[in-house]
Amino acid sequence: MTTTTSADSAELRVARRRSVRRSGPTVARPGFAWAAPATLFFLLFAVLPLILVAVLSFTSWDGLGAPQYAGLDNWKALVHDHTMIQSLWLSVLITVLGVAVQTPLSILLGVWAAGRQRNRAILSAIYFVPLLLSATAVSILWRALLDPNFGVPAQAKWLFGDGNLFGKQASAIGVLVFVGAWQYTPFHTLIYQGAARAIPQVLYQAAQIDGAGRFRQFWHITLPQLRNTMITSMILMVVGGLTTFDTVLILTQGGPGTDTTISAYYMYEQAFKSFDFGGGSAIALVLVLAATIISLIVVKVSGYDKMRSSSEGL
Template structure:
């Protein structure tokens, strides 16, 4: 039954809230909005606490203990971190990971940028964009195994093609000099289309009148790319670099299914070293300490990138 103006006035006299249109007063709605927002956020918050916050806190605690999974953790303070300082394998894993990161990010970012610019200039076909992202939809383990077989020294199609053009065969995953570049290029192939689509989305936000003004001023293609496209793409490129950098430092599955850290620790990246310490040697405390150090490295690098981006934006302003 609708509330009339007289009823609302009468309720107001008796101290009862009410509105002529039947809706609750604004103050009541404002009190309920935080509860509704909390109800919508609760599932994500529970998942964050259960799968991120609690494991991170538990890992930080285990890094201060001697824990082998079969007995209760024994608190040892900073012993695991002191051990890190003299662990040559750990420092080698950092160097190997950094080598991988430089190749992966350098090749992937440049290739994705060029590919995105070509697509932006030449075609707007959704089919082409769908084909580009297909490798990213395939499991990384499947991609790694596929390229591992294709690059096999004796039977791989890649070495067969090298034979046809008169080039010596290469043990891509068995040679210390080639192993990390091969793994990096496999992951570049998988993520290239996805990264190119991110950059393409940034290109589509650039107003066309900016390019028209540059053309009127007589700027050539190279000048337009360097002076217009790249500066306006800086926020998108910063996002791409942060995402790819964090993902690159976490490389594991490609190494696990191809080289298992070999040959002679040439591909023993940090993530694989953590796995080896935890699930092969059952030294969970030491593995947790390495994980904490890796987390701090990633946080520092991401923060430095974001600060650099803000500094550049301030300079442009």
């Protein structure tokens, strides 16, 4: 068994070397065949389900029998459903708040972690831990920590009052944004750390000669040099924010009432709690549409499609 495989891979290596030689001096673009596995994967697991969901949105189905054709019923109901419109706003709100909270934090931490201070490596490693935990575990942890009677709020009444964090819209959204930031800031810190390390030292040396202090160096060199990284990181945050689901499922269940029912959770609720898979599919399509529009706007506004090098002239 093992011998066959190694013999095979030896053959493969030879074949590859041969093919490299054959391609000669002209550097051709890789053929479509190279993209075939990824394309197939995408067709099978993204496009096909999307088509099925689109079909399902015109039916009424409880997951048991055969789906019944229902025409535009699900879509008509959706137009008059104020929870749906509210859920889109909530999705956007949670995303925007997430970006607003995580970006400054992770830039500061990332730039700090890019330095060579004492204990930096140890602190960075500890700070990285939340990212290693699953979102579910993190949510359960915070749900227990924020219990009004037995958690932190019970010990810090001056800060939390009666501790009714999950019973009011503002504080429930606050908890979601906070837990999201607690988990994902380390990831973005890592991105900024790498980018900050890549900034050429000569820029700082030149600035020092010109008499620029720490703050001016950060403002006029570090930040502009991190521009492309910021765009990348923010796009990741937007995508992450729009697809938030697990933290809502475990921390608030969309409550109190429907106050934190974001679109992704509303889709789940319709399909898997009320067993209205047709209605759930219609919400899913709206979500796909909204996410597409938002990502197109982000790409246009940020110039992601024509990103320039930040090292020109060096």
